Amino acid sequence: MLKGKTAIITGSGRGIGKAVAVKLASLGANIVINDIPSSTYADEACEEIKAMGVGCICIKGDVTKIDDVKALVDGAVKEFGSVDIFVNNAGITRDGLMLRMKEEDWDLVMNINLKGAFNCIKTVARPMMKNKGGSIINMASVVGVMGNAGQANYSASKGGLIALTKTTAKEFSAKGIRCNAVAPGFIQSAMTDQLSDDVKQKYYDAIPLGRFGTVENIADTVAFLASDMSSYITGQVICVDGGLIM
Ligand code: NAP
Secondary structure, three states: OOOOOEEEEOOOOOHHHHHHHHHHHHOOOEEEEOOOOOOOHHHHHHHHHHOOOOOEEEOOOOOOOHHHHHHHHHHHHHHHOOOOEEEEOOOOOOOEOHHHOOHHHHHHHHHHHHHHHHHHHHHHHHHHHHOOOEEEEEEOOOHHHHOOOOEHHHHHHHHHHHHHHHHHHHHHHHHOEEEEEEEEOOEOOHHHHOOOHHHHHHHHHHOOOOOOEOHHHHHHHHHHHHOHHHOOOOOOEEEEOOOOOO
């Protein structure tokens, strides 16, 4: 389904990003793995994907640094000739109630989750325009839609990412570039492993489908948005949350 396409996934050394990379590779796409410069998982992920029989390179870099992002996109074009799919997945949490939240925790989360995506979209838009099309997928969150006590920085960054998704869709649809967001609910990963049992139970009880999500559930939705099966969909937010918000 994605044979001959090239996909860049930020923060794809582990977790949801890695699952997305593996899924897109299984559909035939060449993959560019990205993660922070000190990541050890990223090289392993790249080797695993190469063994699947598609092209894969690893270009480490911090999405908050525009020069790193340029090197990521230029490196992908140099190796594979184009970029057809870009997944803004890199993201972090620094939770705390608002009255106690430090300015540095607000800035760090906004920088990685929102400005990082802006840097990437701005940079990848040019090669995609030259290529007369592409699909950009932003990893938002259900808390970007509904808000969440203890996550002022994170929920604002994801709400901003949803607005950025719609603006990107409006600015670039005439150039054949689609942009959509996936909003995961509670997905089992390193990010949610750090939550207390009380918080996990609260989410669990609120999920109509009666289970936490898997990284593969998110990867399947990204694959749909990356492919021509979603060719008439842009500017949308797809919640993958077992019915948590509806
Ligand atoms: P994760 O396991 O912590 O993975 C995040 C990845 O992003 C890590 O590989 C991390 O690198 C990388 N990263 C962090 N800062 C970066 C930067 N400045 N530049 C490049 N890469 C960077 O988290 P996850 O659960 O897979 O989450 C992936 C995305 O889904 C995030 O955007 C998250 O907000 C979103 N999401 C997750 C859930 C959930 O339930 N898990 C729910 C809603 C939304 P290191 O490992 O090296 O730190």
